[in-house]
Amino acid sequence: MLLKDFYTLKDFEKASETKYVAHILLNKQHAIFQGHFPGNPVTPGVCMMQIIKNLTEQVVEQQLFLSKSSNVKFMALINPEENPDLRLELDIVQDDGQYKVKNVTTFGDTVALKLTNVYRRK
16 A cells, blocks of 8 residues: 555545545655655645545555546645544445546545545556
């Protein structure tokens, strides 16, 4: 796992045929936050994208490669000291050997991230 000890998956449920909901807890003590940024930790966007990939791989039970990202919108900073509990909604649709994933990540009532990714099998 690329993000060893970065987060804990608290809950991961299938909400409908294509929709999944995950609740994660960020590890505010993780070394990434010492450098991003000292005294004002912010969860790197690339780490959020990796979490989404990890969750998608868990659902489809295959290793995946990110082939396209679109509509990536970072809408709020995720400070792990203030908002370590995140909710990730994933809508995963398989089409022609690829997986299209629409994600909305929130903490409380705040939308932090929206994106659409397309993955292919490794």
